Each structure stands twice: as C-alpha cells, then as structure tokens.
Amino acid sequence: MTAPLLQVEDLQVAFGAKTVVGGVGFSIARGEKLALVGESGSGKTVTALALLRLLHDARISGRALFHDGGQTRDLLALPERALRGLRGDDIAMIFQEPMTALNPLMTVGEQIAEVLRLKRALAGSQAWDNAIELLAKTGIPEARRRADAYPHQLSGGQRQRAMIAMALACEPKLLLADEPTTALDVSLRGQILDLLGDLQRENGMAVLMITHDLNLVRRFADRVAVMQRGRLVEQGATAEIFAAPRHAYTQKLMASKPERDLVDTPPTPGATPALGARGLRVAYPTPLPGLRGWFRKGQFVALQGADFSLPPGRTLGVIGESGSGKSTLAQAALGLLPRPLVTGEVSVAGRHWQLRPTADKPLRRVAQVVFQDPFSSLSPRMTVEEIVGEGLLVHAPELPASERATRVRQALADVGLEETRFPGLLARYPHEFSGGQRQRIALARALIVGPELLVLDEPTSALDVTIQKQVLALLQRLQKERGLAYLLITHDVDVVRAMAHDVIVLKDGAVVEGGSASQVLGAPRHPYTQKLLAAA
Amino acid sequence: MPGERPAPGATLAAPHGSAADVPAPSPTPARRAWRRFRRQRLGFWSLILFSVLVLLSLAVELISNDKPLLVRYQGQFYVPVLTSYPEKTFGGDFDTETDYLDPFIRAQLTQPGNWAIYPLNPYGAKTINYFAEAPNPSAPSRQNWLGTDDRGRDLLAQLIYGFRVSVLFALALTTVGVVLGVAAGAVQGYFGGKTDLAFQRFIEIWGAMPELYLLIIFSAILSPSIGLLLVLLSLFGWMGLSDYVRAEFLRNRQLDYVKGARAMGVPTRRIIWRHILPNSMTPVVTFLPFRMSAAVLALTSLDFLGLGVPPGTPSLGELLSQGKNNIDAWWISLSTFGVLVLTLLLLTFMGDALRDALDPRRADT
Numbered sequence: 032m033t034a035p036l037l038q039v040e041d042l043q044v045a046f047g048a049k050t051v052v053g054g055v056g057f058s059i060a061r062g063e064k065l066a067l068v069g070e071s072g073s074g075k076t077v078t079a080l081a082l083l084r085l086l087h088d089a090r091i092s093g094r095a096l097f098h099d100g101g102q103t104r105d106l107l108a109l110p111e112r113a114l115r116g117l118r119g120d121d122i123a124m125i126f127q128e129p130m131t132a133l134n135p136l137m138t139v140g141e142q143i144a145e146v147l148r149l150k151r152a153l154a155g156s157q158a159w160d161n162a163i164e165l166l167a168k169t170g171i172p173e174a175r176r177r178a179d180a181y182p183h184q185l186s187g188g189q190r191q192r193a194m195i196a197m198a199l200a201c202e203p204k205l206l207l208a209d210e211p212t213t214a215l216d217v218s219l220r221g222q223i224l225d226l227l228g229d230l231q232r233e234n235g236m237a238v239l240m241i242t243h244d245l246n247l248v249r250r251f252a253d254r255v256a257v258m259q260r261g262r263l264v265e266q267g268a269t270a271e272i273f274a275a276p277r278h279a280y281t282q283k284l285m286a287s288k289p290e291r292d293l294v295d296t297p298p299t300p301g302a303t304p305a306l307g308a309r310g311l312r313v314a315y316p317t318p319l320p321g322l323r324g325w326f327r328k329g330q331f332v333a334l335q336g337a338d339f340s341l342p343p344g345r346t347l348g349v350i351g352e353s354g355s356g357k358s359t360l361a362q363a364a365l366g367l368l369p370r371p372l373v374t375g376e377v378s379v380a381g382r383h384w385q386l387r388p389t390a391d392k393p394l395r396r397v398a399q400v401v402f403q404d405p406f407s408s409l410s411p412r413m414t415v416e417e418i419v420g421e422g423l424l425v426h427a428p429e430l431p432a433s434e435r436a437t438r439v440r441q442a443l444a445d446v447g448l449e450e451t452r453f454p455g456l457l458a459r460y461p462h463e464f465s466g467g468q469r470q471r472i473a474l475a476r477a478l479i480v481g482p483e484l485l486v487l488d489e490p491t492s493a494l495d496v497t498i499q500k501q502v503l504a505l506l507q508r509l510q511k512e513r514g515l516a517y518l519l520i521t522h523d524v525d526v527v528r529a530m531a532h533d534v535i536v537l538k539d540g541a542v543v544e545g546g547s548a549s550q551v552l553g554a555p556r557h558p559y560t561q562k563l564l565a566a567a
Numbered sequence: 568m569p570g571e572r573p574a575p576g577a578t579l580a581a582p583h584g585s586a587a588d589v590p591a592p593s594p595t596p597a598r599r600a601w602r603r604f605r606r607q608r609l610g611f612w613s614l615i616l617f618s619v620l621v622l623l624s625l626a627v628e629l630i631s632n633d634k635p636l637l638v639r640y641q642g643q644f645y646v647p648v649l650t651s652y653p654e655k656t657f658g659g660d661f662d663t664e665t666d667y668l669d670p671f672i673r674a675q676l677t678q679p680g681n682w683a684i685y686p687l688n689p690y691g692a693k694t695i696n697y698f699a700e701a702p703n704p705s706a707p708s709r710q711n712w713l714g715t716d717d718r719g720r721d722l723l724a725q726l727i728y729g730f731r732v733s734v735l736f737a738l739a740l741t742t743v744g745v746v747l748g749v750a751a752g753a754v755q756g757y758f759g760g761k762t763d764l765a766f767q768r769f770i771e772i773w774g775a776m777p778e779l780y781l782l783i784i785f786s787a788i789l790s791p792s793i794g795l796l797l798v799l800l801s802l803f804g805w806m807g808l809s810d811y812v813r814a815e816f817l818r819n820r821q822l823d824y825v826k827g828a829r830a831m832g833v834p835t836r837r838i839i840w841r842h843i844l845p846n847s848m849t850p851v852v853t854f855l856p857f858r859m860s861a862a863v864l865a866l867t868s869l870d871f872l873g874l875g876v877p878p879g880t881p882s883l884g885e886l887l888s889q890g891k892n893n894i895d896a897w898w899i900s901l902s903t904f905g906v907l908v909l910t911l912l913l914l915t916f917m918g919d920a921l922r923d924a925l926d927p928r929r930a931d932t
Binding site: 396400409421476477 | 595596822823824826827828829830831832833834835841842845846
C-alpha cells in the first residue's frame with residue numbers, strides 16, 4: 032500500500048447537542064477508491080462535508096491529515112483562507128443532484144472556465160479552450176457546442192458529466208463524490224461510474240465515493256467503509272467485505288436484496304382482469320413555437336398503444352426510465368386524467384372510468400394507489416386517524432365514529448403498525464414517522480376500503496434497502512392473503528424480479544416488450560430491455 | 568437514497584424501535600407553530616400588549632367618558648354610562664341630557680349624601696370641554712392630560728377612541744380581505760387552466776383601476792361612512808393575498824396526497840377544504856399582522872386627506888391633519904404619532920415572529 036493521502040482520525044461532528052458522526056477514522060491512499068456505505072441518516076454525507084468544513088453550525092473535532100507534496104496539513108485545523116485554496120484545487124467534490132449544484136444562470140462552459148481562471152490563473156480564451164477539452168474528456172458529444180448550453184438544456188447524464196468536468200478542472204488529488212449516480216437513470220449510472228473510473232486511473236487521483244448502492248460499490252471501489260448511525264462499523268477490501276461481512280449491520284445490508292416469495296399459479300382463464308388496457312394512449316397539449324402556437328396546440332404523446340391485462344391476485348411490473356410514461360400509465364389506470372387526454376380503453380374490474388365523481392365512486396373503492404415519496408403522499412396537517420379513515424368517510428359514511436376508529440386500528444395493524452408500539456398512534460401526525468413507517472400508513476390508507484387493485488408507483492424507491500425489503504415482504508404477504516392485483520411501477524429491476532408475475536417495459540411512452548417475468552427478465556429480446564438489465 | 572432527507576422533527580428513527588424509546592405523541596402542527604411563536608420574546612410580548620390594548624379599548628366607555636359610571640343622588644342610584652338622564656333629574660333647568668362637566672351639576676353631585684364615580688378620564692370622544700381654562704387647542708394640563716384639539720375635545724379620549732376605530736376597522740378589513748383572497752386564490756389554484764387564466768386577467772384589469780380616485784369619487788357621491796370605506800377598500804384589498812394562495816394551491820394540488828385523495832373519490836370541496844387549504848395557510852397567517860398594519864395606515868391616510876370616516880368620528884388620521892394645521896400645538900401631532908408608531912410597531916413585531924414561527928425550515932428547538 033502506498034503512503035496515505037488522507038488520514039482521518041477520530042472525526043466527530045455535532046449539531047447542537049446532537050452528535051451526528053462520532054469517532055470515525057479511515058485513510059485513503061493515493062489513487063485509491065474508497066466507498067463510504069450506509070443508509071440515509073448514517074452520517075456519510077456529513078462526514079464528507081466535514082472534511083471540507085462545508086457544514087453550517089456544526090462542531091467538528093478530530094484530525095484529517097492531508098499528506099501532499101511533502102507537507103502534512105490538518106484540514107480541520109487549517110485557517111479558512113488556506114482551506115479555500117485546497118478546496119476545488121487539491122480536493123474537489125461532486126454532488127448528487129447536478130441540477131442544483133450547477134448555477135442555472137451560467138453556461139456550463141463559463142462555469143468550468145471560471146474555475147480554471149480562479150485556480151489556474153488561465154487567461155480567458157485559454158480557460159475556455161481548456162473547459163471544452165475537459166467537457167470532451169468526460170464524453171459529452173459536441174463539447175464545443177455543449178459548452179454554450181445552460182444546465183437546464185442538458186440531459187441529466189450530461190449535467191453530471193459537466194459537473195465531473197468542473198471538479199476535475201484542477202486535477203485534484205482527492206475527489207469526494209456524494210451519491211454521484213443516484214439522481215440518474217439506471218442505464219446512465221454504469222456509464223458515469225465507468226467514466227469516473229477511467230478519469231481516476233488517468234489522473235491517479237483518490238476517490239471517496241459516498242453511496243448506498245451496493246452494486247455500485249462492488250463495481251467501483253477498492254475498499255469499503257460501512258457506516259451506521261454516525262459510526263464506522265466495518266472497513267476493509269471490497270472483495271473481503273462482500274465475501275465475508277463481519278459486522279451484523281453489514282451482513283444485514285448485504286442480505287437486503289428483495290426476495291421473491293409469491294403465489295405463482297397461472298391465472299384462471301376468462302376471469303375479469305383487475306386492470307385491462309386496450310390501445311391506451313395519453314397525449315398532453317404542448318404549446319407550439321412561433322405564430323402557429325397562437326392557433327394550434329402541439330401534442331406530447333406520453334403513452335401510446337399500451338395493451339395489457341392484469342388478472343386478479345397477480346402483479347404486473349412496469350419498468351422504464353424517467354420520462355418513459357410510467358407515471359402517466361398509473362394516472363390513467365386510476366382515472367385521474369381528464370378525458371380529452373386519454374384515448375383507448377382502461378377497465379378496472381371490467382368497468383370503465385366515467386370521469387364523473389358520483390358515477391366513479393364504486394370504482395374508486397376498487398382501485399387504490401401508493402406513491403413513491405412518503406414525505407409528500409401524506410398530508411402533514413392531518414392525523415393518522417384522519418388520513419387512514421378518510422376512505423371510510425367517502426365509501427362508508429354510515430359508520431359511526433367508534434367503528435371507524437376500530438377499522439383504522441385494524442388497517443394499521445395489518446401493515447404492522449400497532450398501537451402497543453406507538454402509544455396514541457391515531458392522534459399522531461405524519462412527521463413523527465420514518466419513511467418506511469409512512470409508507471405503511473399510506474398502504475393502510477389504501478387498504479382500508481378493501482381494494483382489488485393497488486397501483487404502486489415506485490413504492491420503495493425512496494426507502495433504504497433494508498426498509499425496502501420489509502415493505503416488499505409486506506406487500507407480498509398482503510397479496511397472498513387478499514388476492515390483490517398490483518400494478519407495480521418501478522425503475523428497479525431487483526424489485527420487479529422479486530415482485531412481478533408479468534412485466535412490460537416502457538420506453539418513450541411505448542411498450543417495447545411484455546410477457547411473463549421469467550421470460551422478459553431471463554431472456555430479454557428488445558435491445559433496450561437488455562441494456563436496462565445489464566445496467567442493474 | 569433518493570430523497571435522502573431527515574423527516575422534519577422525526578422522532579421515531581428506527582422503523583422497529585423498541586417500545587421503551589418511543590416518545591409520547593407530539594402536538595399538532597399548529598401547536599408546534601405556537602410554541603415556536605412563544606419562543607420569539609419580542610413578538611410574543613407584542614401580541615400580549617396589543618391584545619391588552621385592544622381589550623382595554625373595547626371597554627373604553629368605562630375608562631374615558633363624560634358620563635359618570637355611577638351616581639348617588641338624593642338617595643337614588645343612577646347609571647349615566649348606560650342610561651341618559653335629563654338635567655332636571657339632578658336639579659337642573661333643562662330636559663336635555665345632563666352635561667356632567669357643568670360646574671353646577673358637579674356641585675349638585677358633591678353635596679352631602681350625593682356622590683359620583685367618574686371614569687379615569689372624564690371626557691368622551693365628542694365631549695367638548697366648554698369649561699377649559701385655556702383657549703383651544705390647549706396644552707396638556709391637569710384637566711386634559713394630553714391637552715385638547717382645536718375644537719376643545721380632550722386629546723386622550725380622542726386617541727383611545729380613535730385607536731379603537733382603527734383597530735376594529737383593520738380587523739374587519741383584514742377578515743374580509745382574507746376570506747375573499749383565500750377564496751379567489753383557492754379557486755384559481757385548484758382548478759387552474761382556463762379558470763385560472765380568466766381570473767388572472769380579471770385581477771390584472773381590476774388591479775389597474777385607480778383605487779384612490781374611485782375612493783374620492785365615491786365619497787363625493789355617497790355620504791362617507793365606515794361601512795362604505797370598508798366595502799371600497801375590500802374590493803381592492805384581496806388581490807395581493809389571492810396570488811400567494813393561488814401559488815400554494817398550484818403547488819399543493821399536484822402533491823401525492825391530493826392525488827391520493829382524488830383516487831379515493833374524495834369530493835372536490837373536501838379536498839380543497841381538508842387537504843389543500845390547511846397546507847396553504849402559511850402565507851395567509853404570516854401576512855395577517857402586516858395586513859392589519861396596512862389597513863390601519865390606509866384608514867389613517869384617508870382620514871388625513873379627509874376622505875375617510877364621517878366628520879365627528881374619532882380618528883387618528885383626522886388628528887394628524889389637525890396637528891398639521893396647528894403645528895405649534897405639538898401635543899396633538901406628537902401624541903397621535905406616538906400611538907400610530909406603537910400600533911404599527913407591535914403589529915410588525917408580531918408579524919416577524921409569526922413568519923419565523925411558521926418557517927418550515929426552522930427546527931422545533
């Protein structure tokens with residue numbers, strides 16, 4: 032092992048009276064790729080930000096020795112001026128969300144050139160040429176033209192490449208990468224990761240990669256450090272840790288891949304499908320440019336030619352990347368889109384949406400939904416009882432309040448939230464619960480009216496892997512017990528693998544492939560499906 | 568994780584924590600906001616002081632009045648505050664209502680066996696002190712603690728009554744403005760599309776109307792009254808707020824909990840009322856004190872210009888204009904100015920504290 036580049040000893044970070052990171056120590060050698068792994072709230076990002084002292088109102092103690100050019104500097108003790116010299120120059124950082132990390136009012140070329148002017152003291156035109164060179168190096172096509180683009184004009188992957196180009200502008204010795212691929216589509220993640228790997232080898236820089244994605248770690252890192260609740264519980268070479276995790280938490284993380292546990296009987300032929308679609312097409316009006324736009328509206332086709340049938344008690348997985356029309360499909364299935372947008376047929380339990388409140392009321396009971404983000408799917412100003420009990424107010428208004436409360440309790444118990452564990456459960460507000468618990472509440476809210484079809488719109492993608500496994504197991508159990516049909520929308524191939532009986536693949540609003548899960552996931556025919564599966 | 572952010576104020580960290588470390592149910596969002604508000608000392612005490620002042624001004628008849636609270640005259644009790652008695656009752660010559668400031672009546676009431684309890688400041692808003700010792704406007708004296716205005720009315724009484732009129736007017740105007748603004752904003756924001764477009768154009772036209780000239784014209788055509796003023800100012804006062812409510816509704820209506828409620832078949836009225844409205848009230852509540860102070864100022868300025876309340880109504884604006892006309896009578900302008908500054912300052916402090924208390928980015932502690 033070569034000499035360490037960065038040695039962190041006994042790092043402690045506290046906000047107010049709350050210690051978020053305690054006693055963390057690790058080291059990174061020159062040109063080494065270290066992955067810092069943990070779930071949300073484990074303190075990984077705080078650790079990285081603390082190294083550059085980019086945290087507000089935090090008390091940081093410990094040492095972070097940066098060995099470079101024959102001298103050793105303690106990042107945590109350096110005066111602010113000296114540290115500013117190091118930031119961006121010797122140590123650079125890239126963030127999870129490139130859209131918010133780039134200045135929306137400057138072209139990406141200008142932003143990179145600015146770094147070069149500041150840090151390398153290059154003249155204007157020289158900085159600009161270098162910026163284009165850097166962009167080209169990160170694999171952006173037509174770098175000269177793209178340098179004139181504003182961040183919003185680039186795709187997500189290109190933005191992340193531009194940010195990497197900016198971080199690498201000064202050839203840093205150490206790159207801190209905070210979830211650099213999390214905001215990207217699956218097929219892009221691999222590319223960005225390969226790019227980082229190539230540039231890392233080329234420049235001989237060290238990378239501290241912060242991530243929750245174990246696939247990524249396995250592919251990228253030389254060594255892994257696992258964090259749990261602000262402490263480093265285990266570290267070692269990637270291969271060793273993956274082969275034989277010692278700490279219980281690491282073992283739990285490694286075992287968090289969702290398991291398939293389904294009743295896989297073939298559907299009764301001739302049974303009314305829980306959800307069916309024939310020639311379903313959804314188009315949104317969009318303004319046309321120029322004078323034409325005054326008189327006519329253009330059309331953006333979000334979904335077209337979708338044909339499928341979901342029998343009761345089974346799961347139809349819908350995979351696709353962002354913008355492929357998955358969520359539009361969910362809204363169409365739930366009858367939430369106004370009529371002019373939708374053509375073709377959607378039927379729920381054999382009946383069609385009338386798009387009139389009174390006429391649709393019986394169907395609203397049959398089809399229910401659970402959304403992705405448990406933070407926005409529960410009204411923050413309603414109690415758990417009000418949230419879960421709302422469906423009863425609509426579909427069984429004759430129930431007395433006491434009976435309603437009993438049913439709410441039962442529905443919550445069904446999803447694993449018991450009043451014995453949370454005293455006063457019904458009177459609590461959503462902000463008191465963690466993401467996984469909120470997702471359970473959202474599930475109880477949907478189940479209380481006794482639906483036959485659940486539309487699950489990325490139900491676990493905002494959850495930590497270990498929580499995801501629990502929620503998926505709960506969904507599998509409920510399906511077995513109640514014969515629910517699931518329309519499962521996700522970008523996560525692992526989730527589909529564990530949950531779906533049948534799968535359709537969406538790309539740019541069109542169904543490119545469909546069939547049984549084993550067939551589509553085992554022997555994909557369409558090149559896009561193959562690409563998706565290879566990236567996962 | 569995507570969306571890696573701690574739940575604001577999340578207290579249950581572990582999904583399956585043991586029973587021991589589970590805290591008691593926490594208070595409602597409104598209670599949490601109230602707690603944060605209470606921690607803002609300046610704003611909290613401003614609220615207390617303002618409430619006390621408003622309550623006192625509501626009972627101003629007991630504090631500053633030209634009629635005694637209770638009179639004992641020749642073995643009988645009289646309550647002049649509530650009932651009007653002719654002068655003859657107390658041995659005077661006329662059938663008109665008694666002027667209790669008249670030295671003759673005063674003398675009658677101080678005879679042995681008779682007594683009267685006067686309010687702290689023995690003048691009403693319209694009482695003219697015909698028995699003042701100095702010409703009007705007279706400087707602060709033992710009789711008139713803050714002096715009199717140019718018609719001989721007690722300044723302190725005018726200020727207290729004027730404060731009450733201002734505050735009640737501001738409350739009414741704010742209430743009407745908030746109701747109209749929230750309703751308009753909610754309709755625009757929830758339905759969006761063509762409704763929103765039509766409403767927005769209407770607001771642009773409506774907002775372009777010259778409010779002040781309309782006020783001048785209307786007060787020339789119709790006889791000026793507080794009710795008219797309230798209607799006219801309300802017609803224009805709701806627009807600023809409706810924009811904020813509209814923006815909140817536009818944002819909230821596409822959140823998943825609203826979609827979920829629609830998928831549940833919850834009626835539109837209920838979605839607006841139960842789901843979106845409570846989550847869209849932050850700008851409304853934050854602006855309340857500032858709207859009140861704007862209303863106080865509006866009334867004062869209109870009165871100052873002579874376009875406001877009918878003549879004879881106690882009003883801070885009218886006092887300011889008197890102060891301008893009698894620039895050497897410093898007590899008029901100075902004390903009126905003081906009352907105005909205090910009122911506006913208290914409201915602003917409350918507004919600042921409220922804004923901080925409702926700021927979602929602020930932690931509980």
